[in-house]
Amino acid sequence: MKVSIIGATGYTGEELLRILANHPAAEIKYLTSESQTGTEVDSIYPHLNRFYNQALVSMADLDKIVAASDVLFIALPHGHAMEIGKKVSGQGVKVIDLGSDYRFKDITVYEKWYKIPHVHPDAKAVYGLTELYRDAVRTADIVGNPGCYTTASILALAPLVKNKLIDLTSIVVDAKSGISGAGRGLNLTHHLPEAFENVKAYNIAGHRHTPEIEQALSELAGSQVLISFTPHLIPMSRGILSTCYARLLDGVTANMVDEAFHDLYGQEYFIRLLGRGGYPATKNTRGSNFCDLGWHIDTRTGRVIAVAAIDNLVKGAAGQAVQNMNVMFGFEEQTGLTQAPLYP
Structure with a gap:
């Protein structure tokens, strides 16, 4: 190659x-x-x-x-x-x-x-979120690799949307990124004295990853999906944590939610299901191509909260790109991507 x-x-x-x-x-x-x-x-x-x-x-x-x-x-x-x-x-x-x-x-x-x-x-071009578009990626000449926020958020919400378990008008995504997601260029916002011990939201209701998330969810749902998406900058070098909220439809049980995640991702090597009650953490995916997923049912409010953690530079960028390359050229999908996460 x-x-x-x-x-x-x-x-x-x-x-x-x-x-x-x-x-x-x-x-x-x-x-x-x-x-x-x-x-x-x-x-x-x-x-x-x-x-x-x-x-x-x-x-x-x-x-x-x-x-x-x-x-x-x-x-x-x-x-x-x-x-x-x-x-x-x-x-x-x-x-x-x-x-x-x-x-x-x-x-x-x-x-x-x-x-x-x-x-x-x-x-x-084919959208390169490999777990959802693998068959199209296999025959593509041009692949658009997904953004980091989008990878985490779509993977967290896809089972719920695909299986019609949630009210599509109720989706809220609260996501947090390490500073490397902004690139290597100089910017006062990313200067150490500005970013250290500081958490801030930015581009509220206007971040460019919003329509990308909506595009994938709309395809899964078969109808137009609009979301509220708020990104935050966290004083760490790498990692994404995406916490996604939606209202469960009447009659949807916790077991139905569990089955939706396991049916979609149970055979996916790079998706690690922490299960209902699981708490993904960015440090557990650092330097790896894994996406850790956990979900919670809030019976008091009738909401499901799905949480995804990835490394923004790996599963959110370069690792997923190599994963797509492997699919496009017929290699085993994990080739070159099996290194364990860095810890601590």
């Missing part, structure tokens, strides 16, 4: 390299960076010393990169991947976009939330 990473110096690009170092079939061909062209990647990320010492190249060499690659991982901000995807279309290389350009089936939704025109509307 000849692999190239477009945008290799951000956190998701670095995490791809860390994971692919343990993938027995992955051969890294090219790593790109426009700001650090010519620099060896292990001088930027010294923890990769002895694993990689390749010099970064410019994306101006895209034709050469494509000719040498079976798959391109694109780890760039929104607006860039669709330009690349359009250029390489039909050239025999698979594309996995870790940004948002290929996540939406309706490009007008993308254009509304991201405020730019979509230049590759005929891409026929």
Whole structure:
């Protein structure tokens, strides 16, 4: 497997390299960076010393990169991947976009939330939440890798929505992320004195992951789903905890909720079901591709509360991208992804 990473110096690009170092079939061909062209990647990320010492190249060499690659991982901000995807279309290389350009089936939704025109509307991209879209991923040429908040939130809510156990107008998602989710760029909000010992909500009622969650849940429900989504920044480097609330429909029992989670995820390697009463914790998934799920029934209010924990850089980004690559190329899905979580 000849692999190239477009945008290799951000956190998701670095995490791809860390994971692919343990993938027995992955051969890294090219790593790109426009700001650090010519620099060896292990001088930027010294923890990769002895694993990689390749010099970064410019994306101006895209034709050469494509000719040498079976798959391109694109780890760039929104607006860039669709330009690349359009250029390489039909050239025999698979594309996995870790940004948002290929996540939406309706490009007008993308254009509304991201405020730019979509230049590759005929891409026929597949949404890469592997556990729910595995069959489509298997035959895809372009995969839009899900966002981190979305991965945790959709996985928590999917059994409830799919089995029609909840009032679809009652869904509230309260999610918290480590600071690495904001990327490696400098920002006062993420400066240590600002973030340390501080928890804050942001982008209330306007976060761009909202329509992505709604898209997947609407497909599962067979009708339009709107949610209330509030993200929070937590003073830790990595991890997502998504706590999802919904009102149970009349007649729905706790056993029906249990069965819904086990029916959907009972055979999924990367979904660890903690069961009814379980409390997922971000530290238990740190550095891994696992999603831990637990759920609770509040009989007093008639609500179900589903909780998901993931590592935002792994299951929420690079790990899921490698999981999708494995499916696309016929490898065992766990290949390169079986490392245990880091603890403590």
